[in-house]
Amino acid sequence: MKNKFQEVLLSALSEIGYPTEKVIVQSPKNPDHGDFTTNYPMINSKEIGKSPMEIASIIVDKINSSGNELIDKIDSIPPGFINVKINKDMLSNQLKQIILSDSDYGKNDTGKNKSALIEFVSANPTGPLTVGHGRNAILGDTVCNILEWNGFNINREYYFNNAGRQMRVLGESVYVRYMELLGENLEIPDGGYEGLYIKDIAKIIFDTHQEKFKGDSSNKIFKQTAEEYIFEDIEKTLKKIGLKFDSFFNENTLYDNNDIDRTVNDLKAKNLIYEKDGATWFKATAAGRDMDRVIIKSTGEPTYRLPDIAYHRDKFDRNFDVIVDVFGADHMDAYPDVIAAIKSLDYDSDKIKVLIHQFVTVLKNGEPVKMSTRKANFISLDSLIDEVGADVTRFFFIMRSMNTHLNFDLDLAKEQSDANPVFYIQYAHARCCNMLRRFEGDLDSIDESSLEHLKLDIETQLINKLLTFSEVIRKSSQTLEPQNISNYLAELSSSFHSYYAKERVIDSDNKILTEARIYLVNATRIVIRNGLKVLGVSAPEQM
């Protein structure tokens, strides 16, 4: 609908001879300002060389004189807005699109034949996922859903490293617990892992092998068993929130297929590598960064930046059109170096979108809990899901902008769950379903001409809201900010609840009005359900 008005506006502009580059049409938050509004006169005033109000009235006159059936009323308002009311019949007619498209309503094909790789979670298998990982996981997954609704082919990828120092320490920690089971008390190594799950892993090894590995602290069985056990645990948790990865990328493969060496050589060929103090440096300053970085230590071991560069290169070589990285704020400093390197290697770094989310501060008894996987004082994502449920968990993490430092009060989480907006939205959906159940006619045979009875302001506002859904989806594919969708759904639900309380829908004395309104309710149901689907939240028919 907005597009249609935009077309009318554009053709009017070109007839007058005004520039058509800067045209913004918005849905005003204040319904008194009409169905759509544009600030065109103000932002183009300088270029045209006339006052905004002058421009506005010229445009309004032009559109009025062309007598378009789409427009009911168009006005110029100081300091230079143009407000439009759409013909109500045209508006209510659009509901048909929603009903017809049904579960596809809101989808578009801007990403058709394009593929996107989204890397997220990427936690190394050193322990269960924390609440912090949860934010990353749900943000990433929702971004995937959004892109899918915009027609992209999505690959969800989990990158991990099972070779580093952390993993070695993990294995050693398991060994200590294993020895404990054999009656020997050893010290947990410096920086070792203290979580209870380490004991579980040790128990598994003990149960199957008894004392076979006594004294054999470096045996790879400790690390390997731990990795398998932890990954199983992680996948179980991810499954609980409905998340499934398409691929797991092991950092090791970059070494096995020589991508690491190849990357160093190619950077060298670009004259971006030099040796200093026995280490190998990447000349990041040449790419606009403020300092050079070591990529191979004097010990011969690469720093994490090198495999990261090689990994991103691999992503490009797999020919994705869009590459999204979802990182916590701790990667703030690292990724620009990676992008600088990628750019230097002649890849189109604009394809990469990096989403940085701030950390989650967990409050327990009003005190922040300092989370550390090693120290095992983290709050696991798994226990959070068990406590508040998958829907609330998902919704909670995307309803806020990723830029906020999220405070998660554990004690409040449970209490608040009754007042959580997710229930508000789900209830609106359940309400729609309930009304459709109560409706005694046949949904499919509603005469669409009855829609012209939807004349109340509150109805056109609801219809307008429903029709902006596809636009919300489209826009979120650009911003990659899922909270736009949850905000939208909360607003839509509010409009609906309000309508419900004010107007009787099912009225046996007025069959035709009932049909029109039930049609509207059905459309509302579809939009809410689709919106929740994008967020990965269930849309119950009863609660």
Add this chain to the structure above:
RNA sequence: GCACCCGUGGCUCAACUGGAUAGAGCAUCUGACUACGGAUCAGAAGGUUGCAGGUUCGAAUCCUGCCGGGUGUACCA
């Protein structure tokens, strides 16, 4: 010190990416079901958007400088 993020009613957060009277939810107060589910609705109260300048028709949003909080700033990942 430097880089990035944040600062919005008592609390947790929005604000269509520069638009019109800064909006919700919790908490507080007042109302609303013998008709579609009260997990709801209608209303009240609560604000100098951290502070000070600047940019322009217009700023919570952009720029500069302070103040306060977070994260990072390794030949750790």
